[in-house]
Amino acid sequence: MDEITRLKEILSTSRRAVFFGGAGMSTESGIPDFRSAGGIYSETLHREFTPEQMASHSFLMAHPAEFFDFYRRRFVYLSAAPNEGHRALAELERRGILAAVATQNIDGLHQAAGSKTVYELHGSIRRAYCMDCGARYALSYIMEHTPIPRCSCGGIVRPDVVLYEESLDTATIEGAAAAIRAADTLIIGGTSLIVYPAAGLIDAFRGAHLILINKTETHADARAELIIRTPIGAALHAALP
Structure with missing residues (x-):
């Protein structure tokens, strides 16, 4: 058998x-398998980072614009079925x-x-929320509000995914x-x-x-x-x- x-x-x-x-x-x-990616050079920060570093809580807090640019390019595949x-x-x-x-x-x-x-x-890329007031958002909000998506309260709207750390x-x-x-x-x-x-x-x-x-x-x-x-x-x- x-x-x-x-x-x-x-x-x-x-x-x-x-x-x-x-x-x-x-x-x-x-x-693509996220873990198979190699080093990533950031043009704005003039340094090379691992995917794990760029997908971390500390990177989001220290470099939000670079985090969201990386997130949109490496995590979101809208054509995937x-x-x-x-x-x-x-x-x-x-x-x-x-x-x-x-x-x-x-x-x-x-x-x-x-x-x-x-x-x-x-977590899921399909959901997002404000880090300050907790308001809920859809993925489209992150994709459309660049470079850093912000809530009406002024807080950063982050993806509802579990980051490193x-x-x-x-x-x-x-x-x-x-x-x-x-x-x-x-x-x-x-x-x-x-x-x-x-x-x-x-x-x-x-x-x-x-x-x-x-x-x-x-x-x-x-x-x-x-x-x-x-x-x-x-x-x-x-x-x-």
Whole structure:
């Protein structure tokens, strides 16, 4: 029996499956893996920075204009659309097989595909808020108000994403952990499982079937019942029961 057939079998008997995904889920929609980027030279600051430095809270506070220029160019891909993996997960949820998606991605493509229960561990580019008064804004506000988007109160309107040096949202983490703890099947896809604390969530899994869909090895391989090295979208689509 091949891996896809086995995955289809497992899904056909699952009623509380959870998908835990990372950047590999979005690269199939044309969004580059942020962590694969090299140094970035800032023309205005005349220095080279790593992507992690430019996507940090301290960089936002010290160099807001440069932060937003970087953010608009490297985080926002308005032309990206859900791929067949996103659509397959939404269909699994619709059929009562998948209970939730926990994602490290910030692109909102799971919701765009139709998924309802999505734990966005690192936030979403689709939302923004004022750092002073808390007023809520859509992505379009950041894209249209350059160089630094400001609220009517004068505060900076920042993206609702978790930057480096910031903590993950407690309620989101707890919700994802509870879903994984209650899952009968956990599918891990497109993640190296090296970004913590999000990657540590899989330790909550106590269900019957742990499945990995990833191009490279992870520290969870030894625990997995099934390892699939083909692209996530094609694998999930082919495994629909």
